[in-house]
Amino acid sequence: MSLVIVGSIGLDSISTPAGEIQNALGGSAIYGALAGSFFTDAYIVGVVGTDFPIDGLNLLQQKGINLDGLEVKEGKTFRWSGKYNTWNKVETLSTELNVFADFSPQLPESCKSCRSLLLANINPSLQMQVLNQVSGYSHLACDTMNYWIYLCPKEIEQVLRRVNIVFMNEDEVREYTNKENIYSAARDILSLGPQWIIVKRGEYGSVAISNDDMYFAPAYPLEEVKDPTGAGDSFAGAFMGYLANHNILNRAVIKEAILYGTVISALNVADFSVKGLIDKTKAEIDVNKEQLVKWTT
Amino acid sequence: MSLVIVGSIGLDSISTPAGEIQNALGGSAIYGALAGSFFTDAYIVGVVGTDFPIDGLNLLQQKGINLDGLEVKEGKTFRWSGKYNTWNKVETLSTELNVFADFSPQLPESCKSCRSLLLANINPSLQMQVLNQVSGYSHLACDTMNYWIYLCPKEIEQVLRRVNIVFMNEDEVREYTNKENIYSAARDILSLGPQWIIVKRGEYGSVAISNDDMYFAPAYPLEEVKDPTGAGDSFAGAFMGYLANHNILNRAVIKEAILYGTVISALNVADFSVKGLIDKTKAEIDVNKEQLVKWTT
Numbered sequence: 001m002s003l004v005i006v007g008s009i010g011l012d013s014i015s016t017p018a019g020e021i022q023n024a025l026g027g028s029a030i031y032g033a034l035a036g037s038f039f040t041d042a043y044i045v046g047v048v049g050t051d052f053p054i055d056g057l058n059l060l061q062q063k064g065i066n067l068d069g070l071e072v073k074e075g076k077t078f079r080w081s082g083k084y085n086t087w088n089k090v091e092t093l094s095t096e097l098n099v100f101a102d103f104s105p106q107l108p109e110s111c112k113s114c115r116s117l118l119l120a121n122i123n124p125s126l127q128m129q130v131l132n133q134v135s136g137y138s139h140l141a142c143d144t145m146n147y148w149i150y151l152c153p154k155e156i157e158q159v160l161r162r163v164n165i166v167f168m169n170e171d172e173v174r175e176y177t178n179k180e181n182i183y184s185a186a187r188d189i190l191s192l193g194p195q196w197i198i199v200k201r202g203e204y205g206s207v208a209i210s211n212d213d214m215y216f217a218p219a220y221p222l223e224e225v226k227d228p229t230g231a232g233d234s235f236a237g238a239f240m241g242y243l244a245n246h247n248i249l250n251r252a253v254i255k256e257a258i259l260y261g262t263v264i265s266a267l268n269v270a271d272f273s274v275k276g277l278i279d280k281t282k283a284e285i286d287v288n289k290e291q292l293v294k295w296t297t
Numbered sequence: 298m299s300l301v302i303v304g305s306i307g308l309d310s311i312s313t314p315a316g317e318i319q320n321a322l323g324g325s326a327i328y329g330a331l332a333g334s335f336f337t338d339a340y341i342v343g344v345v346g347t348d349f350p351i352d353g354l355n356l357l358q359q360k361g362i363n364l365d366g367l368e369v370k371e372g373k374t375f376r377w378s379g380k381y382n383t384w385n386k387v388e389t390l391s392t393e394l395n396v397f398a399d400f401s402p403q404l405p406e407s408c409k410s411c412r413s414l415l416l417a418n419i420n421p422s423l424q425m426q427v428l429n430q431v432s433g434y435s436h437l438a439c440d441t442m443n444y445w446i447y448l449c450p451k452e453i454e455q456v457l458r459r460v461n462i463v464f465m466n467e468d469e470v471r472e473y474t475n476k477e478n479i480y481s482a483a484r485d486i487l488s489l490g491p492q493w494i495i496v497k498r499g500e501y502g503s504v505a506i507s508n509d510d511m512y513f514a515p516a517y518p519l520e521e522v523k524d525p526t527g528a529g530d531s532f533a534g535a536f537m538g539y540l541a542n543h544n545i546l547n548r549a550v551i552k553e554a555i556l557y558g559t560v561i562s563a564l565n566v567a568d569f570s571v572k573g574l575i576d577k578t579k580a581e582i583d584v585n586k587e588q589l590v591k592w593t594t
Contacts, residue, residue, distance in 0.1 A: 184520050204501035207515065214592045218504065218513035223481050295511045297594050 001138075002041040003244040004069070004111045005032040005237060006130050007120025008100060009046040010078035011053075012273060013093075017084065018226040024273035025056050027078065028120035028143070031230035034277040035264045036118070036241030037063045038285060043111050045069035045130070049077040049099045059278065068108040073099040087225055088202060107133045116244035118236055119163070121145045124155035131162045139243045141165035143236055149175045160192040164249065167236045169200040183209065196254060198239070200232055205262065208254050215251065217258045220266035220292055227272040234268040234277060235261035263288040298435075299338040300541040301366070301408045302329040302534060303427050304417025305397060306343040307375035308350075309570065310390075314381065315523040321570035322353050324375065325417035325440070328527035331574040332561045333415070333538025334360045335582060340408050342366035342427070346374040346396045356575065365405040370396040384522055385499060404430045413541035415533055416460070418442045421452035428459045436540045438462035440533055446472045457489045461546065464533045466497040480506065492546060495536070495555070497529055502559065505551050512548065514555045517563035517589055524569040528562045531574060535561035560585040 005028075012026030029046045036042040043066040050072060060067060078100035081093040105126055117134060119127040119142040127142055134140070140163040144156055149172060156176065160166060166189060170182055177185035186197050186209040196210045205218040239261040246253045263285055267276045302325075309323030326343045333339040340363040347369060357364060375397035378390040402423055414431060416424040416439040424439055431437070437460040441453055446469060453473065457463060463486060467479055474482035483494050483506040493507045502515040536558040543550045560582055564573045 181520055183518050201501065204498065205513075205515075207518075214518065216502075216515035216593050218502075218515075221480050221504075221511065223478055296513050 001115035001244050002043060002113075003036045003039075003116040003118065003237075003241050004043045004045060004107065004114045005029045005036065005118045005120060005240075006045040006105050006127070007032060007118075007122055007233070008078055009044070009048050009052075009070075010080050010100070012229060013079070013081040014227055014229055014272065015083040016227050017087075018224070019272065021227070021272040023079075025059070026080065026229060026273060028122075028230075028233040030060075030274060031233035031268065031277075032118055032120055032237030032240070033060065033065045034063060034274055035234035035237030035261075035268070036244070037065055038238065038264065038280075038282050039241035039260070040116070040244035041066060042237075042241060043069055043114065045105050045107060045111070047071040047073055047099050047103045049073060049075045052077045063278070066110065068110045069106070071106075075099040082229070084228060087228055090228070105130050114244070115139060115247070116240045117141065118240040119143065119159070120233060120236070121148075124148055124152055124159045127159045128155065128162070131159065138247050139165060139240065139249060141167060141236065141240055143167040143232065144172060146172055146175055157192060160189060160194060162193075164193075164195045166194045166197040167200065167232065168197065169202070169232065173197070173199055182207075187211075195249060198258070200235065202231075206235070206258060208258055213251055215255050215258060217262050217292075218296060220262050220288065221295075222266055222270060225269050228269050230274070231265045231269050235265040238264035259289050259292055260285065263292060298412035298541050299340060299410075300333045300336075300413040300415065300534075300538045301340045301342060301404065301411045302326045302333065302415045302417060302537075303342040303402050303424070304329060304415075304419055304530070305375055306341070306345050306349075306367075307377050307397070309526060310376070310378040311524055311526055311569065312380040313524050314384075315521070316569065318524070318569040320376075322356070323377065323526060323570060325419075325527075325530040327357075327571060328530035328565065328574075329415055329417050329534030329537070330357065330362045331360060331571055332531035332534030332565070333541070334362055335535065335561065335577075335579050336538035336557070337413070337541035338363060339534075339538060340366055340411065342402050342404060342408070344368040344370055344396050344400045346370060346372045349374045360575070363407065365407045366403070368403075372396040379526070381525060384525055387525070402427050409433075411541070412436060412544070413537045414438065415537040416440065416456070417530060417533070418445075421445055421449055421456045424456045425452065425459070428456065435544050436462060436537065436546065438464060438533065438537055440464040440529065441469060443469055443472055454489060457486060457491060459490075461490075461492045462537075463491045463494045464497065464529065465494065466499070466529065470494070470496055479504075484508075493551060497532065499528075503532070503555060505555055510548055512552050512555060514559050514589075515593060517559050517585065518592075519563055519567060522566050525566050527571070528566050531565040532558035532562040556586050556589055557582065560589060
């Protein structure tokens with residue numbers, strides 16, 4: 001069974017305390033698909049302009065990522081430029097939506113039999129548009145961001161009522177619920193219907209919360225970070241990629257998914273753009289995951 | 298075998314978003330001893346003034362805490378007043394050292410056969426004075442704070458060279474080493490001689506780091522905090538109290554000590570002053586500890 005990821009595809013220019021990179025492969029769907037591709041067949045649903053580099057397409061294909069849902073549209077690809085003055089906070093220098101401005105996600109036929117859907121961070125109305133195209137999926141997950149929480153909380157609520165897994169960071173959980181305590185806030189979100197909320201805590205890891213259970217994982221310890229971009233997207237992509245092989249969403253599956261998400265997001269932030277994800281093997285990832293288990297048990 | 302705690306004993310006036318309390322039992326030695334007393338005989342070494350409330354002494358004695366090392370001196374007890382505008386940051390409103398200004402810790406004879414020593418947050422010169430009075434202890438631990446790190450880093454280094462366990466929070470680790478990355482910073486501190494550094498991360502839990510191992514624990518999840526005062530002291534007290542029953546400092550012992558420290562510091566912050574520590578049983582603590590293990594494995 002497979003993973004479908006709907007999200008942004010872009011060219012990022014990023015500056016961090018460790019260096020900088022220009023017009024590099026980025027976007028939530030790219031990070032998510034590369035992360036998910038270690039576990040399952042990953043399908044990207046997104047849009048690029050005619051200026052999108054052929055190298056980028058080749059890389060995705062080499063990693064076995066299915067591009068049936070990739071629309072190539074006359075115009076320029078989505079571009080984002082950001083600067084990290086500290087590791088926890090990014091300052092957006094510019095955003096050019098370009099062809100992404102009119103993105104209207106259409107799932108190709110080949111995505112009808114997939115098991116795992118990740119609605120990466122896009123307008124919740126578009127997330128709902130995708131949800132209305134699928135049936136028979138076991139795992140429906142959404143991510144979001146503070147921008148949409150401010151702009152269209154009602155639309156987010158509609159999405160939350162349809163998914164069974166939610167990815168949010170702590171600030172998003174607090175902003176959406178207007179509650180300071182994340183455990184109490186998580187219960188509010190679970191009351192809308194999701195089975196699990198995965199609260200991302202940056203360098204402190206994550207906690208998965210259901211109505212009657214929790215699982216805490218630290219972040220994978222790193223002595224050097226180069227580029228935090230895509231940490232949450234690669235986490236969610238790996239998580240949902242792992243879930244694509246499991247029909248039932250029990251605690252053991254959630255735990256493994258979180259451990260893999262943790263390991264892969266650490267590989268991602270250890271290098272610029274998607275470089276940290278492309279030359280790794282599943283065996284290396286498993287070694288790191290076992291090490292993480294040892295450090296937590 | 299027993300635990301000796303050297304530190305402050307005071308009367309605290311605290312205001313938090315959950316309420317306030319005046320002239321309540323406080324100080325690092327009090328929090329540490331009450332926490333440690335769940336696991337072993339705890340000895341307090343400290344000083345109070347003649348105004349120290351008899352209720353406070355009675356409480357310590359009821360909890361079986363040995364007061365041979367408690368000096369009662371003519372004058373007023375140490376007083377501290379603080380306000381928490383958020384849970385993570387306290388603003389000190391006033392500090393009256395009073396009899397604590399001339400504190401010169403002397404270990405009584407009854408403390409010579411103890412196993413576990415916790416040098417709570419006091420002037421590192423006084424910590425060294427205590428270290429020069431002990432021999433044959435298995436576990437020597439120190440805590441500290443940013444004030445001493447700025448004022449006398451050389452004296453802290455001397456202490457670090459003599460202890461085998463260090464408690465510091467993330468900010469203290471960074472300030473002392475002048476390194477941003479806590480794993481790299483921890484290695485600098487371990488290079489001075491300690492076997493383990495326990496890095497406290499507030500609401501995100503803690504990580505124990507040795508030269509070749511790590512153990513991560515989340516904070517015990519709480520939906521309501523009332524007073525964060527003494528969180529680190531009760532953590533360290535429980536940790537060192539557990540160690541008092543174990544001669545060898547292996548990973549399994551460190552892990553249990555951290556789990557108990559985590560559970561007890563959560564009980565502490567769930568109520569004002571030491572209230573959260575005094576009406577609990579070891580059996581209740583064990584239930585919480587087993588729950589924490591379930592949430593992390």
